[in-house]
Amino acid sequence: MTKLPNILITGTPGVGKSTLGVQLATRTGLQHVCVGDLADIEQLYEGYDDEHKCHILDEDRVLDELEEKMSAGGVIVDYHGCDFFPERWFQAVYVLRADTSVLYNRLQHRGYELRKVQENVQCEIFGTIFEEAHSSYRFEIVKELPSNTLNDLDENVEVIVQWLVGWTLMQSRLC
Numbered sequence: 001m002t003k004l005p006n007i008l009i010t011g012t013p014g015v016g017k018s019t020l021g022v023q024l025a026t027r028t029g030l031q032h033v034c035v036g037d038l039a040d041i042e043q044l045y046e047g048y049d050d051e052h053k054c055h056i057l058d059e060d061r062v063l064d065e066l067e068e069k070m071s072a073g074g075v076i077v078d079y080h081g082c083d084f085f086p087e088r089w090f091q092a093v094y095v096l097r098a099d100t101s102v103l104y105n106r107l108q109h110r111g112y113e114l115r116k117v118q119e120n121v122q123c124e125i126f127g128t129i130f131e132e133a134h135s136s137y138r139f140e141i142v143k144e145l146p147s148n149t150l151n152d153l154d155e156n157v158e159v160i161v162q163w164l165v166g167w168t169l170m171q172s173r174l175c
């Protein structure tokens with residue numbers, strides 16, 4: 001039987017990765033893994049960054065934790081970084097993008113302190129994660145999606161479902 005593909009949803013914190021991941025999992029039956037939640041549950045950290053007031057992810061342990069699942073296929077991973085995952089894990093990479101004011105409000109609402117809000121908004125303005133995705137994965141599998149409104153959310157689910165249908169069809173023809 002053909003293996004299902006793995007999909008990476010990435011982007012600056014607050015762009016809507018988990019929201020899309022959950023909806024997509026419900027719609028497709030694929031398994032959704034939020035790396036931030038996984039790291040919290042399993043304590044996959046190697047320290048604490050006092051300056052940025054956040055845990056430092058133990059990337060090697062995250063990779064070990066996920067390897068088996070990813071090899072089996074059919075996983076939607078969401079995380080705000082993407083350069084430490086093996087390229088072979090993903091058949092599609094979606095980078096969510098949000099407008100400055102939208103992201104600012106979401107992060108403020110999340111209770112981030114001003115400096116952290118500003119740093120993340122700046123990261124989004126510079127397209128840092130988009131660049132990271134392009135330098136880590138083949139150009140043709142990286143797609144950018146707007147994530148400002150609930151209408152965007154619905155459309156993004158449709159776009160990815162359509163990609164999944166096309167991918168599955170292509171694989172069955174190749175077999």
Ligand SMILES: Nc1ncnc2c1ncn2[C@@H]1O[C@H](COP(=O)(O)OP(=O)(O)O)[C@@H](O)[C@H]1O
Nearest residue numbers: 013014015016017018019106147148149150153
């Ligand atoms: N497309 C969207 N339109 C409107 N609000 C959204 C959208 N995507 C996410 N949100 C909201 O933005 C906030 C951050 O979303 P979340 O999925 O937690 O972001 P991330 O996983 O990227 O940090 C949540 O309150 C969520 O309900």
